Amino acid sequence: MTRIGTFALALACALAALCAGLWLGGHPEDLPGPVRDAFVSDDRALRAEVLDTIQDNFYKPVDRDKLEDASLKGIVDSLEDPFSHYLSPKEANQLNESISGRFEGVGMSVDQDRRGLLVLNVFDRSPAQKAGIHKNDVITAVNGRSIAGVSSQVATSRIKGPSGTKVRLEVLTPKPEKTRTVTVPRARIDVPVTEQRIVERGGKKLAVIRLLTFSEGAHGFLRRDIKRALARGADGIVLDLRGNGGGLLQEAVLVSSIFLEDGKIVSVRGKHRTERTEDAEGDAIDEDIPVVVLVDRGSASASEIVTGALRDRKRATIVGTRTFGKGLVQEVEPLSNGGVLDLTVANYYLPGGKTITRKGLQPQVKAKDDPKTKRDEALPVALDTLLRETR
Secondary structure, eight states: OOHHHHHHHHHHHHHHHHHTTOOOOSOGGGSOHHHHHHHHHHHHHHHHHHHHHHHHHOSSOOOHHHHHHHHHHHHHHTTOOTTOEEEOHHHHHHHHHHHHTEEEEOSEEEEEETTEEEEEEEOTTOHHHHTTOOTTOEEEEETTEEOTTOOHHHHHHHHOOOTTOEEEEEEEETTTTEEEEEEEEOEEEEOOOEEEEEEEETTEEEEEEEEOOBOTTHHHHHHHHHHHHHHTTOOEEEEEOTTOOOBOHHHHHHHHHTTOSSSEEEEEEETTEEEEEEEOOSOOOOTTSOEEEEEOTTOOTHHHHHHHHHHHTTSOEEEESOOOOOOEEEEEEEOTTSOEEEEEEEEEEOTTSOOOTTTOOOOSEEOOOOTTSSSOSHHHHHHHHHHHHHO
16 A cells, blocks of 8 residues: 555545544543553654655665754644744754853854845854854855745754854845955954943933843843943943843843832733742842833843833833834743753733733834944934933
8 A cells, every 4th residue: 555545544544533422522631541652652663664765765875863854843833833943953952052152153143044044243353244144144055055934943953063064155234235255254243241331421421231142141141230330320221131031031131120119010920930039139220220121123021021120110211113012921841852852832911911922012202223224223222312301
């Protein structure tokens, strides 16, 4: 019997069972133990049969590990959730590196784009900067392979690699539209967490502190920089979250706690998760110190939690453009093969009770930077807004 015949027979049996009322629905885990085990066993056997048939009969050599990974990715992709992914053991290791703030790559932060990867930020003195890659460029291919429609985790894993090796990137500059191919050496990258400076404006000292990531320990670097700025006499703070695509939920809570002494920061709830509320943890700076949060379309996830909490609690004025709109929470579940399942498990809700999925956060004061100029057109608007609040 051919494979088509086998599939037709299996389908007919399944339909017959349904029509006879033998299967009452629900997930396999809802079934009695022996029946559930039979489902799992049959599923594994069928999967092994497909993989064996491909490996034994496909007209070109195939890599069994790649087939296994692809089958797992296909299961998660069928959820049609852009934030849920299966990561192979290699990709899982690279995810851990990015969370820790250290990796081997070319030195840029990116976000998923239908054409590939949108460049949110290029680190100073990094290989990417030296190769002429700029914010708002789009990486469309890696080593000749298109990454359009590929998850950001997988696409970035293709860019990363051992220090001293090289990677070939196809780069699209949107305005004016131009495509070029650059070969970039990889290096050991220590992701910068914060950048800070004091700006004198209208007789006041204003601190501009940029937070680039919500990687592990980011709140400690931000608190350090804020303390230093206040010790130098800063009268107010611009917290620059532009291009910050987020990171760890707990870091968002701890960053918010620098400005909010107590009360609600965010709540998380999902179909299989009881509601959990995260409150500020105390030891906040003086609430009389005015704060402006500067955001753009690249501000997402943890950045939006901080921005929304400070806005809803009336602790900061929001300046910039609409944020990305990612109101979902993922959990990373380790798997037996060393890979991980990065799965969306819940929505998060801001102190005002709303989620921002797809809608983003609208700033109270509009300001937009023009990437075609060397000037930063949005920052002066944020500084002027802050200046008014220090008087």
